Amino acid sequence: xxxxxxxxxxxxxxxxxxxxxxxxxxxxxxxxxxxxxxxxxxxxxxxxxxxxxxxxxxxxxxxxxxxxxxxxxxxxxxxxxxxxxxxxxxxxxxxxxxxxxxxxxxxxxxxxxxxxxxxxxxxxxx
Amino acid sequence: xxxxxxxxxxxxxxxxxxxxxxxxxxxxxxxxxxxxxxxxxxxxxxxxxxxxxxxxxxxxxxxxxxxxxxxxxxxxxxxxxxxxxxxxxxxxxxxxxxxxxxxxxxxxxxxxxxxxxxxxxxxxxx
Amino acid sequence: xxxxxxxxxxxxxxxxxxxxxxxxxxxxxxxxxxxxxxxxxxxxxxxxxxxxxxxxxxxxxxxxxxxxxxxxxxxxxxxxxxxxxxxxxxxxxxxxxxxxxxxxxxxxxxxxxxxxxxxxxxxxxx
Amino acid sequence: xxxxxxxxxxxxxxxxxxxxxxxxxxxxxxxxxxxxxxxxxxxxxxxxxxxxxxxxxxxxxxxxxxxxxxxxxxxxxxxxxxxxxxxxxxxxxxxxxxxxxxxxxxxxxxxxxxxxxxxxxxxxxx
Amino acid sequence: xxxxxxxxxxxxxxxxxxxxxxxxxxxxxxxxxxxxxxxxxxxxxxxxxxxxxxxxxxxxxxxxxxxxxxxxxxxxxxxxxxxxxxxxxxxxxxxxxxxxxxxxxxxxxxxxxxxxxxxxxxxxxx
Amino acid sequence: xxxxxxxxxxxxxxxxxxxxxxxxxxxxxxxxxxxxxxxxxxxxxxxxxxxxxxxxxxxxxxxxxxxxxxxxxxxxxxxxxxxxxxxxxxxxxxxxxxxxxxxxxxxxxxxxxxxxxxxxxxxxxx
Numbered sequence: 001x002x003x004x005x006x007x008x009x010x011x012x013x014x015x016x017x018x019x020x021x022x023x024x025x026x027x028x029x030x031x032x033x034x035x036x037x038x039x040x041x042x043x044x045x046x047x048x049x050x051x052x053x054x055x056x057x058x059x060x061x062x063x064x065x066x067x068x069x070x071x072x073x074x075x076x077x078x079x080x081x082x083x084x085x086x087x088x089x090x091x092x093x094x095x096x097x098x099x100x101x102x103x104x105x106x107x108x109x110x111x112x113x114x115x116x117x118x119x120x121x122x123x124x125x126x
Numbered sequence: 127x128x129x130x131x132x133x134x135x136x137x138x139x140x141x142x143x144x145x146x147x148x149x150x151x152x153x154x155x156x157x158x159x160x161x162x163x164x165x166x167x168x169x170x171x172x173x174x175x176x177x178x179x180x181x182x183x184x185x186x187x188x189x190x191x192x193x194x195x196x197x198x199x200x201x202x203x204x205x206x207x208x209x210x211x212x213x214x215x216x217x218x219x220x221x222x223x224x225x226x227x228x229x230x231x232x233x234x235x236x237x238x239x240x241x242x243x244x245x246x247x248x249x250x251x252x
Numbered sequence: 253x254x255x256x257x258x259x260x261x262x263x264x265x266x267x268x269x270x271x272x273x274x275x276x277x278x279x280x281x282x283x284x285x286x287x288x289x290x291x292x293x294x295x296x297x298x299x300x301x302x303x304x305x306x307x308x309x310x311x312x313x314x315x316x317x318x319x320x321x322x323x324x325x326x327x328x329x330x331x332x333x334x335x336x337x338x339x340x341x342x343x344x345x346x347x348x349x350x351x352x353x354x355x356x357x358x359x360x361x362x363x364x365x366x367x368x369x370x371x372x373x374x375x376x377x378x
Numbered sequence: 379x380x381x382x383x384x385x386x387x388x389x390x391x392x393x394x395x396x397x398x399x400x401x402x403x404x405x406x407x408x409x410x411x412x413x414x415x416x417x418x419x420x421x422x423x424x425x426x427x428x429x430x431x432x433x434x435x436x437x438x439x440x441x442x443x444x445x446x447x448x449x450x451x452x453x454x455x456x457x458x459x460x461x462x463x464x465x466x467x468x469x470x471x472x473x474x475x476x477x478x479x480x481x482x483x484x485x486x487x488x489x490x491x492x493x494x495x496x497x498x499x500x501x502x503x504x
Numbered sequence: 505x506x507x508x509x510x511x512x513x514x515x516x517x518x519x520x521x522x523x524x525x526x527x528x529x530x531x532x533x534x535x536x537x538x539x540x541x542x543x544x545x546x547x548x549x550x551x552x553x554x555x556x557x558x559x560x561x562x563x564x565x566x567x568x569x570x571x572x573x574x575x576x577x578x579x580x581x582x583x584x585x586x587x588x589x590x591x592x593x594x595x596x597x598x599x600x601x602x603x604x605x606x607x608x609x610x611x612x613x614x615x616x617x618x619x620x621x622x623x624x625x626x627x628x629x630x
Numbered sequence: 631x632x633x634x635x636x637x638x639x640x641x642x643x644x645x646x647x648x649x650x651x652x653x654x655x656x657x658x659x660x661x662x663x664x665x666x667x668x669x670x671x672x673x674x675x676x677x678x679x680x681x682x683x684x685x686x687x688x689x690x691x692x693x694x695x696x697x698x699x700x701x702x703x704x705x706x707x708x709x710x711x712x713x714x715x716x717x718x719x720x721x722x723x724x725x726x727x728x729x730x731x732x733x734x735x736x737x738x739x740x741x742x743x744x745x746x747x748x749x750x751x752x753x754x755x756x
Contacts, residue, residue: 027487030494031471033679034478034486041671042227042483049663052220059182060189060221064228065484067190069574070447074484094178095186097538101168102190104356105546106569106578108538109531116534153361156368159553160349160360167545168357175537191358195700196321200358223664230482231672232695232704234664235657242660279739282746285427286727286738293419294605294735301411304598311560312567312599316606317736319568322699326736346556347564353546354568405613408620412601412612420609420731430724434689438725441690442697442732443610448573452610472682473690479672480694608734 005036008044015047015054015081023077058082062095066111067103075111079118089119131162134170141173141180141207149203184208188221192237193229201237205244215245257288260296267299267306267333275329310334314347318363319355327363331370341371383414386422393425393432393459401455436460440473444489445481453489457496467497509540512548519551519558519585527581562586566599570615571607579615583622593623635666638674645677645684645711653707688712692725696741697733705741709748719749 012020027035047057061078065071082092092115100108138146153161173183187204191197208218218241226234264272279287299309313330317323334344344367352360390398405413425435439456443449460470470493478486516524531539551561565582569575586596596619604612642650657665677687691708695701712722722745730738 023487026494027490030497031475031490034475034490037475037478037671037675038483038487041667041675045667045671046224046227049220049223051216052224056182056185056217057220057224060185060224061228063186063189064193064225067193068229068447068482068484069572070488071484074487090177091182093535094175094183097175097535097541098172098178098183098186099190100356100538100541101172102187102356102358103194104352104354104359104572105542106354106572106575107356109527109542109578110574112531112535112538116530119534149361152368153364156371157345157349157364160352160364163349163352163545163549164357164361167541167549171541171545194321194356194358195698196362197358200361219661223661223667226482226664226667228482228484230478230480230485230698231668232480232698232701233482235653235668235704236700238657238661238664242656245660275739278746279742282749283723283727283742286730286742289419289423289727289730290735290739293415293423297415297419298602298605301598301601303594304602308560308563308595309598309602312563312602313606315564315567316571316603319571320607320699320734320736322740323736326739342555343560346553346561349553350550350556350561350564351568353550354565355572401613404620405616408623409597409601409616412604412616415601415604416609416613424728424731427724427727429720430728434686434721435724435728437686438689438693438728439732441693442729445694445697446573446608446610446733448614449610452613468681469686472679472687475679476676476682476687476690477694479676480691481698604734606734606736608730608732608737610732611734 004040004044006044007048008039008042011043011047012039015043015058015084016077017084019077019080054085055082055087058085058087059091059095062092062111063099063102066096066099066107069103069107069110072110072114075114076118079115080122083122089115130166130170132170133174134165134168137169137173138165141169141184141210142203143210145203145206180211181208181213184211184213185217185221188218188237189225189228192222192225192233195229195233195236198236198240201240202244205241206248209248215241256292256296258296259300260291260294263295263299264291267295267310267336268329269336271329271332306337307334307339310337310339311343311347314344314363315351315354318348318351318359321355321359321362324362324366327366328370331367332374335374341367382418382422384422385426386417386420389421389425390417393421393436393462394455395462397455397458432463433460433465436463436465437469437473440470440489441477441480444474444477444485447481447485447488450488450492453492454496457493458500461500467493508544508548510548511552512543512546515547515551516543519547519562519588520581521588523581523584558589559586559591562589562591563595563599566596566615567603567606570600570603570611573607573611573614576614576618579618580622583619584626587626593619634670634674636674637678638669638672641673641677642669645673645688645714646707647714649707649710684715685712685717688715688717689721689725692722692741693729693732696726696729696737699733699737699740702740702744705744706748709745710752713752719745 024035058081065075079092096108096111150161184207191201205218222234222237276287310333317327331344348360348363402413436459443453457470474486474489528539562585569579583596600612600615654665688711695705709722726738726741
């Protein structure tokens, strides 16, 4: 078990250096096993797989989160995660604009507003 | 208008050499303008944009279609489209497996079954 | 109770003269109360209300069914229902095309294909 | 009509002793009939039925609300409702964790955060 | 291109005299082309079409936004838009109540609460 | 790893004695790891947990699948699964009817039609 958790934690920290701790902390007192499943399954089993580079994986995740809706906190984390694994801001914006075609304009506009928030947070931290 | 339509048709034929005709044909007698909007807006305005390569655009589309659900015909076309712009089968499978994390296992399993159908169709045509 | 059921049945028969019987029949042996709730609540309580004409109600229902997805049998019935309360084919097509903006092109294209099926069924019955 | 309303109100008060009043109040000036339909149809017709105990009904409702998304106020009320009809906190957490499998991790994580809020509100009221 | 944009802007200003500027402004620094697509495609191509009056188009949009969920800012704008093209408050409320049948009560209740907010904002501005 | 897989397979066989083999088989040639994740994560990690009985877990799953939509094959398997862990037909029907309240009538009616198919398949096998 250790092994999957360690691998997952390494991937989680690489993609989400800031958010990783907060996620695990926030689940610790109520559902620590859900935090463990995120680390072991999502980041230990799935992100650890070869066959698709991390940048493409983040693009897929952004598209899915925007399409699904009601995922703003996760979308914020994954926009940062996309930047951390090599996407530039324009690429993120392009994914979001493209979602207007597949999930409708409201989802795309909300996604852009979330990206705007994230980019401003990053710029203000500098 | 011509211009956007021409650009869109070029992109549509590049990504979906087989499906492009069928899509426009199927809409011709009932809602030809919807077919025109697909060509002009989706493929002429959005896919024509720079800033994100076509392979990444197809990955985003696959992720969105699987997450949304009830999109089997479009998913089949876009799995072929992903292959046509340089994704290999393993990359497509990875995108679908990853959707188990973000959209749940039923969507991922249905997506894999659709990919299986597409790959078998392609293998049988050879 | 009789009263709500009678009012609902009258509305159901007005909007869906063919489908009304089939719906109630199909639920009769497994969940007759679900059929009763459709009649009493959906058609007896809601459609019976004033304040919005039946044509507008059908337009709202078509939009919702297309946006939600995975509702093909209901969409077929409500396209017929829309025709029965005064929508013409072009108006139905317009509602569906407009859904490309709010729910994405896959939902709109699927909706148009469903409308095509319904219109062909009607034309073949003549 | 009186009868269904009375039965519904009894069920609503049993499951949501605090929220029941607020719900009806908040709808009173804008759409009192929607409040009446909640009481008569949801709690008078559906929850009044035998064949499934109230605890199981609340588990089904929690699962549905988490899967659907964008239902935070309703989810908060129904987490309290689940506690009121005999679910313990661990059972509620288990339902939410299980939703990671069927609706994806973002929905489950958001659900857990909502449960955390509810449990803290309850603990602070003591 | 000018032409579609001009037509779209005219429609956008007619339906959303207040929100139109804010929408374009908010997208200007991050994804101005998404703003342009809203104007050109949604309001220039789709809303410009004949075959369905603007009031019916707004009813379809309200129904879709409520059914989709996680669209509160857009729903607020389109409730105002519906009022601007001739819907009265009762008609808007009726569309929302009807959504309880097709998208479930949580979506309808959230929709009513959003309508309440909009109506109060309008009344307070007087 | 063996251990989670073994536990998961035991749970999977208990809940889905017929479908378990078919699921793993169908994924074997295209995405065997997705089959492994179903066994290890869904049935080995999640269903193995205490804190909620299997019958309640199946009720939650049925509710989620109906609410999500476009999950007919999974819903069929889980209706059988619910019967296998102690739900009776009436309880399953009650969960589905209740979904009319939370996810709308179309989802509930489709769910009932799926249940009908499953029950008839079971009766015909006798």
